[in-house]
Amino acid sequence: MAKVNVSIPQGTRDFNAETVRKRNYIFNTIRKVFEIYGFQPLETPSMENLETLMGKYGEEGDKLIFKILNNGLDNPDKHLQAKAEFEKVLEGKNNKSITERALRYDLTIPFARYVAMNHGQLTFPFKRYQIQPVWRADRPQKGRYREFYQCDADVVGSNSLLNEVELTNIYATVFKKLGIDVEIRINSRKILAALAEVCGGADKMIDITIAIDKLDKIGLEKVKDELTARGLNAEQILTIEKYLSITGSNEDKLTAISSLFSNSELGNKGIDEIKHVLDNAKSLTQNAERTIQNSNSDDHDVLLTTDVSRIHDSHLVIDFTLARGLNYYTGIIFEIKAIGVQMGSIGGGGRYDDLTGLFGVPNIPGVGISFGVDRIYDVMEELKLFPEAVQSGTKVLFFNLGKAESKIAFDLMQLLREKEIACEMYHETTKFDKQFKYAEKKNIPYIIIIGSKELEENNCVIKHLTTSTQQTIAMNEITNYIFE
């Protein structure tokens, strides 16, 4: 047979058993915390109407949306028309007769669409969480994939800053459970807007935010260059420089920013918001610890991290350079940075005042956060944070030593399975050597040997491979044996 070159599309991945288990550990942890905070699950389709997505993520974002080619373009009756329409696509315009659907780019916009569609039936404030893959036609590189999962939690229909506080707590709790040391960076779009206002041009806000967002990467001088390039004058840049030079503790920063924006109503509003969240999330670490300790300890999937030594502090840090690319944010914004690892943000979010307004249903404010599971996975892998116990596959392998023997083994296996002990039998009768190697390779900790001798004496040999110890017990005692 000819060898075909098999591959998968750029930026996508297969996940083997080990990886899936580790990923599920992250998913389960996040899901559990969302549920504890009163969020309800929601799933939306992989594809949306293209017009639902276009124009929501900025110019760059639009380019990264995966568009789906319409079916039936080869219909001979419509050839001429299709060709003409395609010409328009070549000019960069989207055309419904060529493409009218696209893959989900994030979870927030589909959620807004859902709320707009169903606002008559929903009870507000509406709190939902959503864990699904999203797709971006981006160039893959470290921590960046074309298909990746997001885990979002949003509250819509409430202006209360309590939501921001709760979401901050969710971040702290999840990362504490996972054992990742993080910095929760916080800022307010109102403060950024005030800066633009003070600099004499509210319309310059996007230019300013894009430039200052790069501060920690390219340095002050380059930021100033970029601001000049974006049409800011020397006086305006001086103001921005003053703004950027604010450092110190959260308290220091608040004091400094207050004096800078003493005359700006918008600025003061933003400062008050940050203060409120900071004050109420003060005992973040303690809160998170309590949540972890109080949750159901039978839940092995999630609560593998109650080991205190693995609990780290979450730091809530004001970062005035934080801007976030998505332009629908209007209030508090968040971004999560893992400490001790070179990796882009592993989560982010913020408040948006009128997201559903884009879909014709105004006046539903909301706030949400998102976890980037794939990057969280990479971080945990790099820092070796996955607990051993996540890797539990088959627990017991029954040796296959003949027809009569395996028949008994088969029955015993069913008994163990009823006890929820994962077990399997070697697929054919063969020599010990092979069966041992199979167990070893699949990391199966126990083997059970039932051969002609055991069959006669009505017992079986249970061998623990990691310790190389074994004991013989009666067959009817097998369900009482404790496989650890």
Next chain:
RNA sequence: GAGAUUGUAGCUCAGUUGGUUAGAGCGCUAGUUUGUGGCACUAGAGGUCGGGGGUUCGAGACCCCUCAUUCUCCCCA
């Protein structure tokens, strides 16, 4: 969209200024060993050197094109 990087056995990689039949380790298969694995020893299978073109007496190596990979910028999770 721009720039770099790498591509040789299932995996990780050697392969000299171009020179006979392209190597190693691990893994795989079989045996030493019809009922106790991991070690050791022995034997074996497996490669049109990413693909196409060119230079040359001769190319895995040099040149051009192409595909793929990984990374950086842009942007983002």
